[in-house]
Amino acid sequence: MKKADSKRRSPIFDLAVLGGGSAGYAAARTAAAAGLKTVVIEGGEEVGGLCILRGCMPSKALLYAAEVLHLARHARTWGLRIPKAGFDFSAVMARKNAIIADFANDRRKALCAGEFQFIRATASFVDPHTLALRDAAGAAPRSLNAKHFIVCSGSMTAPARVPRLDEIGFITSDDALSLRKLPRSLIVLGCGPVGVELAQFFCRFDVEVTLIQRGEHLLREFDADAAAVLEKTLRREGIRLWTGTKLLEAFRHGRRKGIAFQHRGRTRRVVAEEILLALGRVPATAGLDLAKAGVQTEFGRVITNAEMQTSAPHIYAAGDCTGPHQIVHLAVEQGEIAAHNIAHPGERRLMDYRLLASVVFTDPQLAVVGLTEKAARERNIAFRAASYPFNDHGKSLIMDAKDGFVKLLADPVSGEILGGACVGPLGGELIHEIIAAMRHRMTASDLAAMPHYHPTLAEIWTYPAADLAAIPPAG
Numbered sequence: 001m002k003k004a005d006s007k008r009r010s011p012i013f014d015l016a017v018l019g020g021g022s023a024g025y026a027a028a029r030t031a032a033a034a035g036l037k038t039v040v041i042e043g044g045e046e047v048g049g050l051c052i053l054r055g056c057m058p059s060k061a062l063l064y065a066a067e068v069l070h071l072a073r074h075a076r077t078w079g080l081r082i083p084k085a086g087f088d089f090s091a092v093m094a095r096k097n098a099i100i101a102d103f104a105n106d107r108r109k110a111l112c113a114g115e116f117q118f119i120r121a122t123a124s125f126v127d128p129h130t131l132a133l134r135d136a137a138g139a140a141p142r143s144l145n146a147k148h149f150i151v152c153s154g155s156m157t158a159p160a161r162v163p164r165l166d167e168i169g170f171i172t173s174d175d176a177l178s179l180r181k182l183p184r185s186l187i188v189l190g191c192g193p194v195g196v197e198l199a200q201f202f203c204r205f206d207v208e209v210t211l212i213q214r215g216e217h218l219l220r221e222f223d224a225d226a227a228a229v230l231e232k233t234l235r236r237e238g239i240r241l242w243t244g245t246k247l248l249e250a251f252r253h254g255r256r257k258g259i260a261f262q263h264r265g266r267t268r269r270v271v272a273e274e275i276l277l278a279l280g281r282v283p284a285t286a287g288l289d290l291a292k293a294g295v296q297t298e299f300g301r302v303i304t305n306a307e308m309q310t311s312a313p314h315i316y317a318a319g320d321c322t323g324p325h326q327i328v329h330l331a332v333e334q335g336e337i338a339a340h341n342i343a344h345p346g347e348r349r350l351m352d353y354r355l356l357a358s359v360v361f362t363d364p365q366l367a368v369v370g371l372t373e374k375a376a377r378e379r380n381i382a383f384r385a386a387s388y389p390f391n392d393h394g395k396s397l398i399m400d401a402k403d404g405f406v407k408l409l410a411d412p413v414s415g416e417i418l419g420g421a422c423v424g425p426l427g428g429e430l431i432h433e434i435i436a437a438m439r440h441r442m443t444a445s446d447l448a449a450m451p452h453y454h455p456t457l458a459e460i461w462t463y464p465a466a467d468l469a470a471i472p473p474a475g
């Protein structure tokens with residue numbers, strides 16, 4: 001009787017979306033616009049998702065403040081007198097908090113605008129078509145049925161795999177982005193985008209930073225030459241960078257915390273006031289009971305095909321919980337594709353990573369799109385490459401932004417642009433010209449012939465493009 005009652009009460013939705021972050025919101029908006037009766041279930045303490053609350057937006061707000069401080073401290077380069085550029089850390093954080101509060105407010109309003117139903121609860125599968133919803137108040141779970149589901153549950157900080165680190169204590173990027181007081185010194189474990197961005201932020205705010213990386217180079221997914229430029233810059237700014245290490249254990253040193261590691265056959269020990277764990281994030285799927293719905297996972301990652309469909313045909317996934325890249329615009333695209341494929345089963349859309357781009361918002365910024373030289377060699381893809389340095393370019397010399405270069409990869413026969421890399425001023429903006437060029441399958445000659453305003457940073461692309469265009473086609 002009770003069961004029948006609860007079934008009668010729970011509406012049957014066309015689609016239930018688990019998680020109201022970037023992927024979940026994009027999926028729900030697309031599904032509702034296509035006429036599906038949709039519900040979003042969001043179980044986080046706050047509404048807004050990782051990008052807004054603890055990811056892209058707060059980190060970039062803080063990095064921008066660090067860049068302004070850095071420029072003010074180097075004002076003499078431009079003949080300016082700024083006697084002592086200092087900072088009020090509480091004011092820096094207050095500005096960041098105000099910006100984030102605005103973005104989160106907009107997201108909350110959009111989720112509650114009525115296009116779809118929005119429920120605050122934590123969801124888990126009971127069977128392939130039923131969710132159990134638990135609210136924060138701890139009331140008895142209620143059930144919700146839907147014909148289709150999109151899992152958009154995001155990611156969480158990877159557990160600390162360094163012996164004794166849990167016991168010694170550490171902070172994560174979540175904590176680092178909401179500190180009230182700066183530590184005097186910091187050990188950063190991990191040299192992916194989050195690790196290097198935060199390392200530079202803290203260093204520019206006068207924290208003594210030691211960055212420890214397992215591999216020989218930081219940012220191993222990126223163009224190796226570009227990563228080498230960033231390594232040099234970070235060292236010049238005073239970051240102690242150790243690469244090619246093996247982490248041994250964490251330890252206490254009085255009131256401070258330490259890390260022991262092996263480096264070129266010797267054991268080293270570094271000590272600081274705090275340790276920042278930035279060794280990556282893992283899919284947040286443990287509490288979803290996906291097996292009860294027949295959804296297969298691999299090390300927690302929801303396995304999907306290019307249509308974003310899981311092993312259970314009526315269940316899809318999008319965003320960090322499925323990957324393979326933890327990048328916001330891809331999470332959004334995956335959410336839209338999943339919702340489209342549910343709403344329009346006759347006209348399937350596929351994810352395509354040909355235009356995969358990544359940006360690291362350090363100064364200089366690193367940005368890549370498409371093929372890198374390393375990937376081309378590994379996959380035996382023929383290419384030609386040409387590059388041009390920022391220390392020989394008009395606009396970057398005006399800006400005194402001389403570190404780095406741009407690089408283009410092109411097909412040796414057709415001349416089609418296959419990839420681009422940029423390490424330098426506003427690299428994250430500049431890379432979009434190459435994304436547009438690649439989207440429209442432009443050749444190096446097309447790019448070289450395209451008008452570029454002078455003096456701009458963007459016109460730097462015309463030099464490697466012209467070099468590639470001047471080489472006669474192979475074969």
Ligand SMILES: Cc1cc2nc3c(=O)[nH]c(=O)nc-3n(C[C@H](O)[C@H](O)[C@H](O)COP(=O)(O)OP(=O)(O)OC[C@H]3O[C@@H](n4cnc5c(N)ncnc54)[C@H](O)[C@@H]3O)c2cc1C
Pocket residue numbers: 018019020021022023024041042043044045048049050051052054055056057059121122123124152153154155173194284287288318319320321325326327328329331361
């Ligand atoms: C410090 C940092 C900086 C970053 N910077 C960038 C950047 O510059 N550019 C970029 O592209 N990417 C960046 N990223 C990555 C980016 O933030 C993520 O790829 C993106 O936000 C993932 O979106 P999502 O929708 O998959 O997950 P989320 O936004 O995390 O959304 C998942 C939602 O699901 C909810 N949820 C989880 N489990 C349940 C459940 N059982 N029931 C109900 N709700 C649930 C969560 O509360 C959460 O709100 C950064 C990440 C970090 C950590």
